[in-house]
Amino acid sequence: MTEQVQGHTTYHIHLGDLFDGPMDLLVHLVRKNEVDLYDIPIALIAEQYLEYIKLMKVMNIDVAGNFLVMAATLAHIKSRMLLPVQEEQEDEEDPRMEIVRPLEEYLQLKYAAEDLAHRDRLGWxxxxxxxxxxxxxxxxxxxxxxxxxxxxxxxxxxxxxxxxxxxxxxxxxxxxxxxxxxxxxxxxxxxxxxxxxxxxxxxxxxxxxxxxxxxxxxxxxxxxxxxxxxxxxxxxxxxxxxx
Incomplete structure (x- = not known):
């Protein structure tokens, strides 16, 4: 965030690797809304995701490019979900799988990377x-x-x-x-x-x-x-x- 309180000095928060990335935000939103990972309400999740990004920007918390890439991905999936389904398209894959699969892989890698010998897993x-x-x-x-x-x-x-x-x-x-x-x-x-x-x-x-x-x-x-x-x-x- 930019701080303008004394001499209009700017103050930026560089989070680096300390805090979570876009995948963690998605997991947080799925948990917060108590929705099924395989039946994500894309419109709701995309809207809430953007609200977090806006808040981070307003406070001048550095928003990494991968957050913006995920925002674009959610917007793309949302637009695909709004399109009318043609008869010949009924067998096509659910557009939401574009994020469901990466989320599954991410959670598997996250757990594998953690030292579970010293930490008991609680939740996702x-x-x-x-x-x-x-x-x-x-x-x-x-x-x-x-x-x-x-x-x-x-x-x-x-x-x-x-x-x-x-x-x-x-x-x-x-x-x-x-x-x-x-x-x-x-x-x-x-x-x-x-x-x-x-x-x-x-x-x-x-x-x-x-x-x-x-x-x-x-x-x-x-x-x-x-x-x-x-x-x-x-x-x-x-x-x-x-x-």
Whole structure:
């Protein structure tokens, strides 16, 4: 995201390999909507996929080219699904198989590549961290926490944004806080508390700009491995721990 809060300094978040790619976003949407992998409602998934891309662009989170390629693929499949089926075309393959097959292969490769000896698989794309690793890095951190994907974090961020009253929807240029200062603030909180819930980082009366800056600070701290972002399996609460 571009931050324009102090001297109109620009601030970009380069996620690199830290967070997920387009296939993970598709898996996230299929799970979120609780739809059958082999009967994907393309119009709905394509629309939601583009909403995530728009949000990432608005916040100046670098959107890799493969995200845009997948968006074009979804649009192409959607257009094919809208075409009337001719009698001689009834035996043709379902257009959605264009993404179903790659999704199947992707999930197989993803699981094969993970070190399952240290992580118990939970669901499609979430892994519980090994007990030893947790105890060494976070003391008493519960075992029933799983790592959060970028898209789950974006969902939580959107819920927080929706709670901000209209009078607090100020332009980010009106805010005086910077991402760097927010990073220091979050580091101080974690130093004192050890961990904090994602929502606790966002002040109840915060402006939209302050909320965005806080979210960017969280992403940057995760990218640099200063923090770990975990989610409780049962409650769904997202909690942030020192890295």
């Amino acid at each position: 794309d979430v892994f519980i961290r090994g007990t030893d690793e947790i105890s060494e890095s976070a003391g008493e951190e519960p075992r029933d926490f799983v790592q959060v994907s970028l898209f789950e974090l974006m969902d939580a961020f959107q819920r927080i944004i929706k709670r901000v009253s209209p009078e607090h929807f100020l332009n980010i240029t009106a805010d005086t806080i910077s991402v760097k200062s927010k990073i220091l603030e979050i580091a101080d909180i974690l130093e004192q508390k050890g961990s904090v819930t994602f929502e606790e980082l966002f002040e109840k009366q915060a402006t939209k700009g302050q909320i965005i800056v806080t979210f960017l600070a969280v992403l940057e701290m995760a990218r640099t491995q200063v923090i770990r972002i975990m989610q409780h399996v049962k409650s769904g609460i997202i909690r942030i721990f020192n890295g």
